Amino acid sequence: MNRRGFLKTSSAAFGAVSLNSFPYHLFAGTRKQATDRIKLGPRHVELSRLAMGTGTNGGGGSSNQTKQLGVRGMADLFKAAYDQGVTFWDAADQYGTHPHLKAALGLVPREKVTILTKTHASTEAEAKADLDRFRRELGTDYLDIVLLHCMMDDDWSTRKRGAMNAIAEAREKGIVRTHGVSCHTLGALKTAAAEPWVEVDLARINPAGVAMDADPDTVLAVLRQMKRSGKGIIGMKILGAGRLRNRADEALQYSLALDCVDCFTIGSESRAEMEDLLKKIPAASVRG
Numbered sequence: 001m002n003r004r005g006f007l008k009t010s011s012a013a014f015g016a017v018s019l020n021s022f023p024y025h026l027f028a029g030t031r032k033q034a035t036d037r038i039k040l041g042p043r044h045v046e047l048s049r050l051a052m053g054t055g056t057n058g059g060g061g062s063s064n065q066t067k068q069l070g071v072r073g074m075a076d077l078f079k080a081a082y083d084q085g086v087t088f089w090d091a092a093d094q095y096g097t098h099p100h101l102k103a104a105l106g107l108v109p110r111e112k113v114t115i116l117t118k119t120h121a122s123t124e125a126e127a128k129a130d131l132d133r134f135r136r137e138l139g140t141d142y143l144d145i146v147l148l149h150c151m152m153d154d155d156w157s158t159r160k161r162g163a164m165n166a167i168a169e170a171r172e173k174g175i176v177r178t179h180g181v182s183c184h185t186l187g188a189l190k191t192a193a194a195e196p197w198v199e200v201d202l203a204r205i206n207p208a209g210v211a212m213d214a215d216p217d218t219v220l221a222v223l224r225q226m227k228r229s230g231k232g233i234i235g236m237k238i239l240g241a242g243r244l245r246n247r248a249d250e251a252l253q254y255s256l257a258l259d260c261v262d263c264f265t266i267g268s269e270s271r272a273e274m275e276d277l278l279k280k281i282p283a284a285s286v287r288g
Helices: 003-016 064-083 098-105 124-138 161-172 186-194 216-228 245-257 271-286
Strands: 037-040 045-048 050-053 088-090 114-119 143-151 176-183 200-204 232-236 263-266
Touching (some): 045 143, 114 124, 124 143, 143 200, 161 176, 200 216
Parallel strands (some): 050 088, 200 232
16 A cells, blocks of 8 residues: 555554554655745745744643743743754744743844744734734734634634734735634634635644544545645644654654645754754654
């Protein structure tokens, strides 16, 4: 069986596959680096293949990263990653990580990094207020990627239309470079695939189906539909919100082999974890 056939027919069974029996030879491909330059979505926003996540488990204005690292610790971690070529930063209002990224921006040139952040705004007024506040909190004049955060309703594109219009207007003014959603149900994901406003989607994907919207086969079908329509796709929960850390090699190899995932975000909690990912990603992409 070839790699594509295995992906299409056996994804849901990965939860029962041990690390030693993982069929590496089916997933070996072109060598990929965490630092590869990717041009994402229809606006061709350039970023590194790996994003530095800030909320592996986050909510209520904090995350495991903010609690363990603090503002200076996270800024130093992001600077260390930047020095090694990882220039994509993934934040969210919900995680309370804007001050941490602002501190990191004091250490690197703003134009050399790509900042993604997320809003829970529904109305036009809420979105405009958030965009203004986010820029103040981050200390930047513009936001590279703005997502509507954690869509769960099938009709979110109707309920969030005011916010969507405000974000699109901000893009026309150069305040936002591109926009989209993160989804946490299959119905919301399908709506994102059909919605022209969505230029970028942050999608949950891993081989074991951990913390995902549906089984991997089902999610991949929707992501491929998105890809065909020109949307950019950022993977998240690559390591199952930390639950697959002991299976990182196979989880990374799976995600790197997908034809519909442009890049992905993983939240490191230390410099050692970040540097371990930088070694594991190229090794996983060609392991046979």
